[in-house]
């Protein structure tokens with residue numbers, strides 16, 4: 479069976495006959511040297527790489543590396559096709575297993591079809607509104623204390639990225655795992671960092687001393703630690719995410735097994751931490767460059783007139799949300815989204831075979847002039863209700879993906895980002911030199927190569943209401 483996707487009316491249908499107008503997509507012919515250059519560029523400069531490929535070869539490009547076919551699809555229509563996944567053409571499991579399956583097996587993103595639906599339904603227990611409100615109440619004092627403790631000389635600089643990384647790791651320990659900071663939490667954080675480092679190793683060999691080997695050992699440590707906690711978590715009343723997943727039950731009374739809880743927790747910590755760190759970093763950079771926006775957001779934060787944010791106060795930060803969306807447009811933490819074709823399918827006149835790694839590029843779509851006015855410009859107002867450029871196409875803004883695998887932690891991430899910004903804006907003013915450009919390493923998850931040095935000034939205390 480061949481599935482067909484037709485551009486224009488955005489309709490998709492399962493067809494049993496081959497589309498007459500369509501031709502089989504063939505691998506592009508390039509030298510080995512050029513292939514290596516392309517692979518390097520795709521890691522180092524995914525935006526330039528995608529723009530270059532799309533201009534040279536069009537919206538569907540196939541490359542063969544060894545026995546594996548890789549197909550790049552460009553544009554918002556490609557995202558719609560891959561993310562809506564009508565007719566179950568694509569497997570998330572097969573794609574992500576090939577990339578992070580050794581250290582994050584059986585995570586929610588590495589599941590398909592009914593199995594995925596079942597696991598996702600149970601996981602909702604950790605993401606419902608009242609639960610998020612509880613997380614926010616717990617995170618507030620922690621973020622406040624962390625931001626207050628930043629050490630720097632007046633007018634001196636700080637590396638923003640490691641600070642955010644520390645903060646999100648600490649929050650993973652307390653909010654996700656219900657741990658006290660220090661002691662075991664520190665050990666778990668270190669093991670977790672080794673696991674993440676091993677998720678996309680340059681040397682994919684698990685022999686003593688390699689990053690992959692260290693990552694697998696660290697994963698075993700975490701598995702043992704979590705296993706020991708499960709009985710207590712199942713019987714207790716805790717409201718941390720670990721406890722909630724241990725007790726989650728569906729309508730038929732099904733629960734996660736112990737192994738499933740462990741796999742989900744390790745995956746969740748990974749999914750939550752580097753992505754949010756990346757988003758906070760790019761927002762901080764954008765606000766350091768565009769201090770007029772920083773002043774504007776500071777006014778918004780101060781106008782709330784409170785020292786601690788409640789869940790409902792989050793709605794009173796619409797401009798902070800525009801800036802976050804704009805930062806995620808310009809620097810999506812995941813610049814590409816891989817899927818694996820289980821069936822052959824048509825895309826804009828090309829037939830793509832089963833068994834291909836099919837990759838779409840949020841970072842490329844986020845800069846297409848077809849959807850965005852002046853896309854290289856930092857312009858948060860494009861997300862205002864009046865302009866709403868993200869609605870030009872339902873799949874032109876996809877930092878959180880879409881369809882069945884759309885990020886389940888989206889609201890958690892927005893809440894956490896607003897909370898950190900709320901604390902930073904009221905306490906500090908930060909800048910970067912006019913000539914500074916953040917050197918971005920886009921892959922696997924967008925981050926600054928230099929840690930993002932920012933120059934910080936503490937605001938006069940009158941701008942900071944006393945904490946009750």
Ligand code: HEM
Pocket residue numbers: 570586587588598746749750751753754757811812815876877878879880882883884885886887888890891
């Ligand atoms: C700015 C922050 C974040 C970004 C940009 C982001 C981005 C993404 C993307 C692109 C995917 C889908 C990948 C695919 O289509 O295969 C995804 C999935 C997922 N994310 Fe996030 N994420 C963020 C924060 C979080 C947080 C805070 C959590 C948990 C608290 C989380 C948990 C997950 C999970 C469990 C999945 C798998 C969903 C599924 O397969 O059903 N993410 N995220």
